[in-house]
Amino acid sequence: MADKDNKTKRIKPDLPGGFRDYGPREARMKQWILDTARMTFESFGFEPLETSAVQRTEVLTGGELDAQKIIFNLSSSAVFGDDTSEKIAEKGKLSLRFDLTVPLARFVAGNPDIPRPFKRYEIGRVWRGERQQAGRYREFTQADADIVGSASAAADAEIIALVYTTLKNLGIQNFIITINDRKELDALPSFAGFPTEKQWEVLRIIDKKDKIGAAGAAEELQKEFGKESSEKIMAFLTAPVAAAGTLAEIAEMLDAMGIDRKYWRTDRALVRGLSYYTGPVFETILTEAPEIGSVFGGGRYDDLVMSFTGQEVPAVGVSLGVDRLIAGLERMDATPKVRSATPQVLILNLLPEEKKEYLAMAAELRAAGIAASVYLGSDASLQGQLAYAIKKGVSYIVIIGEEEKKKGVVAVKNLATREQEEIPREKLIAYFKPS
Numbered sequence: 001m002a003d004k005d006n007k008t009k010r011i012k013p014d015l016p017g018g019f020r021d022y023g024p025r026e027a028r029m030k031q032w033i034l035d036t037a038r039m040t041f042e043s044f045g046f047e048p049l050e051t052s053a054v055q056r057t058e059v060l061t062g063g064e065l066d067a068q069k070i071i072f073n074l075s076s077s078a079v080f081g082d083d084t085s086e087k088i089a090e091k092g093k094l095s096l097r098f099d100l101t102v103p104l105a106r107f108v109a110g111n112p113d114i115p116r117p118f119k120r121y122e123i124g125r126v127w128r129g130e131r132q133q134a135g136r137y138r139e140f141t142q143a144d145a146d147i148v149g150s151a152s153a154a155a156d157a158e159i160i161a162l163v164y165t166t167l168k169n170l171g172i173q174n175f176i177i178t179i180n181d182r183k184e185l186d187a188l189p190s191f192a193g194f195p196t197e198k199q200w201e202v203l204r205i206i207d208k209k210d211k212i213g214a215a216g217a218a219e220e221l222q223k224e225f226g227k228e229s230s231e232k233i234m235a236f237l238t239a240p241v242a243a244a245g246t247l248a249e250i251a252e253m254l255d256a257m258g259i260d261r262k263y264w265r266t267d268r269a270l271v272r273g274l275s276y277y278t279g280p281v282f283e284t285i286l287t288e289a290p291e292i293g294s295v296f297g298g299g300r301y302d303d304l305v306m307s308f309t310g311q312e313v314p315a316v317g318v319s320l321g322v323d324r325l326i327a328g329l330e331r332m333d334a335t336p337k338v339r340s341a342t343p344q345v346l347i348l349n350l351l352p353e354e355k356k357e358y359l360a361m362a363a364e365l366r367a368a369g370i371a372a373s374v375y376l377g378s379d380a381s382l383q384g385q386l387a388y389a390i391k392k393g394v395s396y397i398v399i400i401g402e403e404e405k406k407k408g409v410v411a412v413k414n415l416a417t418r419e420q421e422e423i424p425r426e427k428l429i430a431y432f433k434p435s
Contacts, residue, residue, distance in 0.1 A: 016138070017138075018130075018136075018137050018138030018139070019137065019138055019139050020137060020139075026053070026326070028414040029326060029329075029335055029336065030322060030323075030335070031074060031372070031398055032139070032142070032229060032284065033170060033322055033325065033326070034123055034143060036142040036166070036169050036170050037121075037123070037166055037320060037322075038121070038123065038143075039069065039169070039298075040162065040165055040166045040169050041116065041121040041142060041143075041145050041162065041166075042121075043143070043160065043165075044161075044162050044165075045118070045119055045282070046119045046120060046121040046145050047120050047121070047363075048093040048120070048121060048122070048251050049107065049122045050124070051097070051103035051104065051107055051113060051122065051124070052097075052103070053096055053097055053099065053105075053124065053125065054074065054094055054095070054097075055094070055095060055096075055097050055102070055106070055251045056093060056094060056095075057071065057073060057093050057094060058093070058134075058410060059098060059102065059103075059135075060095055060102055060397055062097060062307050062392070064353060067246060067363050069129070070098055070128045070129045070130055070400065071093045071095045071096070071098055071128075071129065072096040072098075072127045072128075072129055072355040073094070073097060074094045074095060075136045092118070095209045096126070096127040097124075097126050097127070098126055098128045099126055099142065099144075099319070100122045100124060100126065100142050100144040100319065101144065101146065101301070101304065101317060101319070102118065102304070102334055104122065104146055104148070104317075105304045105307070105315070106308060108148050108313065108315075109308030109309045111146070111304055111310075115149060115390075116146060116149025117147050117149040117150040117155070117259075118147070118148040118149055119145075119146070119147050119148075120145075120146055120148070120237065121144060121146075122142075122143075122144050123142070123143045123144075123147040123270050124141065124142065125139060125140065125141050126139075126140060126141075126142055128140075133331065135155060135346070135381070136293070137323050137325070140321060140323040140324070141322040141323055141324070142317070142319045142320065142321060143320040143322055144169075144317060144319045144320070145159065145162055145317060145318070146315060146317030146318075147159065147315065147317065147319055148313060148314075148315040149304070149313060149314065149315070150314055150316070151302070151314035152334070153246050153249040153253065153280075154253055155247070155314075155316050156250055156279070156280045156300060156316050157249075157250045157253035157254055157257070159257070159282075159298060159316055159317060159318050160179065160250070160254060160255050160264065160282055160318075161254065161259055161365055162318065163177055163284055163296045163318055164177065164259050164395045165252055165261055165366070166296075166320065166428065167284070167296075170336075171336060171435065172329075172334075174286060174287045174288050175263065175284055175285065175286050175287060175295075176263060176264065176265065176284065176285060177263060177264040177282055177283075177296070178206075178264070178265060178266075178267045178270050178280070178282060178283055178284070178285075179247065179265070179266050179267070179270070179280065179281070179282045179357070180247070180267055180268055180269075180270035180271070180280070180281050180282070181245070181246045181247050181279060181280050181281070182271075182272075182277050182278060182279055182281055183201065183246070183278075183279055184241075184242075184245070184247070184268060185199075185268070187236075188202060188233065188236060190234060191226065191227045191231045191236055192232035193224050193229050193232065194229050195337065198225070201224065202221070202225070202233060203222070203271045204271075205221055206219075206233075206237065206269055206271050207218055207272075209237075209269050209306075209435055214317050215235070217229055217234070218231075218234050221234070228283045236268065237268045238268070238270045239268065241266045242267070242355040246279065246280060247266050247280070247375075250280060253268070263280070266384060267328055270282075272297060272299055273299065273301075274357075275300055276299075276304070277299040277301055278300055278301060278302045278303055279297070279299065279301060279302065280298035280299055280300050280316070281299030281300070282296075282297070282299060282309060282318070283296065283297040284296035284297070284299075284395060286325075286328045286329075286332065287333075288291065288327075288332045289328040289332050291331075292324055292327055292328040292331060294321070294324075295320065295321055295324050295325040295328060296318055296320050296321070297318065297319055297321070298316070298317050298318030298319055299316065299317075299318075300314070301316070301317070302314045302421070304314060318347065343371045343372050343373035343394060344370060344371040344372065344394070344395045344396060344432075345362075345370060345371065345372040345373070345394070345395065345396045345397070345432070346364055346372075346373055346374075346375060346385075346388075346389045346392070346394040346396070346397050346398070346411065347361055347362055347372065347373070347375065347397070347398045347400075348382065348385045348386075348389075348397055348398065348399050348400075348401075349372045349374055349375040349377075349385065350376050350380070350382060350385070350399065350401045351377070351401065351402070351405065354400055354405070355374075357400065358374045358400070359374055361428065362374050363435060364428070364429060365428070365429065365432070368432070368433055369433070370429075370432050370433065375388065375389075382399075382401065385397075389415060390415060394415060395414070396412055396413065396414055396415065396432075397412075397413055397415065398410055399411040399412075399413065400413070404422065407422065408421070408424070408425065409422040409423060409424060409425065410423060410424075410425050411430055412427055412428075
């Protein structure tokens, strides 16, 4: 026997870096967040959509090498079946989606008859081969909401209102939504006196401002573009938003919808998705855990569907990083107390000959809308099963032991108050649901 044990290889039960498990408590909180997001999205008129986790690599990357760096490619024979020449040629051409927006654009392009504007939401897992850091994972869940087919600033404003309402419905009070218009940044080259082809380089430095600070950004700009241009760029970033234009229009609409101004602000230094967004952009941070990064992010991307159709299709959307939000709430020690899925009633399993009766009672309780379960463990003692019920957070236990069987009653114990009473078996349902 010893030789057999020595030959058994023990595998370390670890996950790869950037992945995480959710135990029952965390999984309940995650589900509560998703249920709240789903309810909020549908209250705004968004419809559900589900796209495949596996997409053609070409669809996901559009041929861009930068995008290919973060993608998880599929090459397993379990995915492709027999290694025929055709199957071998396909290997490396399928990948796991890294967001929910590109699959949406593919779906819209492939379903031209769908009514527009198309307001859809999708909740699903995505995968990115990025460096692991606080609040950033390689596998994570997103909850997206997008409006495809509307160029109106009202669509942008509604997405921002959706972010605000979702966080409020989650009971989160300390957050700020930052808004900018990428088109306003197009004026930078002529204003600051640097070549237009250098604009992306400038935007990349601006995008780092939150990490390296305004002084650090100014120093990098001065090193690359000189003192005069650097000062003009920094002055542009702090200048007030024009009284006319898209941002002003969005602000008026947010006011009309009653979105409290303490929860949002415009910021010309906000830069997102240099090759992706075409107009307004926005992101949301938890003000008590800004180091986690943006928990909601999005913007207008009018060119994405064009890669499939050759025609511009206006679109705007936002993504909730669910795992990052949970990490932020944990860091703030502000995770909500979510109702447990633990059975409200646990029926103790004390007499082997009464097992059918225990199961029948549980079925009757569930049929009456009362969460109930029978203890199925190996501990036959009253104390052992009681300890299990307490550890699980059960509200009530139901006992039919030798004494209760003789009396023809059941004992019900409230584990919160420690009160116990005996009632006739036929009145068990009425005990929990008095008329």
